[in-house]
Each structure stands twice: as C-alpha cells, then as structure tokens.
Amino acid sequence: MKIQDAAKYFECLSSPIRLDVFMLLIRYGSEGLVAGDIATALALPASNLSFHLKVLNHCQLVAVEQEGRFLRYRANLELMQQLASFLTEQCCIEQAGQTCCAKTK
Numbered sequence: 323m324k325i326q327d328a329a330k331y332f333e334c335l336s337s338p339i340r341l342d343v344f345m346l347l348i349r350y351g352s353e354g355l356v357a358g359d360i361a362t363a364l365a366l367p368a369s370n371l372s373f374h375l376k377v378l379n380h381c382q383l384v385a386v387e388q389e390g391r392f393l394r395y396r397a398n399l400e401l402m403q404q405l406a407s408f409l410t411e412q413c414c415i416e417q418a419g420q421t422c423c424a425k426t427k
Contacts, residue, residue, distance in 0.1 A: 337377075
C-alpha cells in the first residue's frame with residue numbers, strides 16, 4: 323500500500339464518529355448492520371449517521387447493499403487488514419535484531 327493511499331484511509335477514519343461506526347461494523351464482520359441498527363447502537367441521529375456512512379463508503383472502508391427498503395453496511399475487512407499490515411510492517415525496521423512486532427504473512 324502506498325503512503326498516500328494509507329493517509330487517505332486514515333483521514334476518513336479521523337472523525338471519532340466514523341471510527342466508532344467502522345469499529346462497530348468490524349465487530350459484525352460479513353453480516354454487517356442496517357443503518358437503523360447502527361444509529362441505535364451508537365445513539366446517533368439518522369441524518370448525522372447518513373453523512374458519515376457516505377464518507378466511509380466513498381473511501382471504500384465500508385460497502386453498502388440495498389435490502390428491500392433497508393441499507394446494509396459492511397466493513398471492508400480486507401482493506402482493514404491491509405491498513406493494519408501497512409503499520410506493522412514498519413515496526414522496528416530501523417533497529418537491528420529487534421522483533422517488537424511479529425512478522426506475519
């Protein structure tokens with residue numbers, strides 16, 4: 323992952339509300355949640371949540387799928403793993419013999 327791409331994703335998560343939404347969706351995995359359930363779980367007004375979900379979707383951090391009259395949102399778990407790997411691959415690379423972060427592939 324390029325640093326510019328990572329910066330874009332982290333900028334999308336820089337809002338505490340968006341980070342809360344993303345973390346909630348991560349917990350629900352591939353099942354995801356409908357917008358109303360997200361709003362209830364986080365005690366957010368629907369209009370406020372809608373704005374933040376659009377930002378997360380635009381950044382490709384969440385996917386949205388129409389289910390009848392509801393919208394189901396799912397975290398992009400593959401992208402989440404890429405972001406985590408982007409950070410951990412830099413761990414201690416400037417210190418000879420350091421293994422502060424386990425290298426996993």
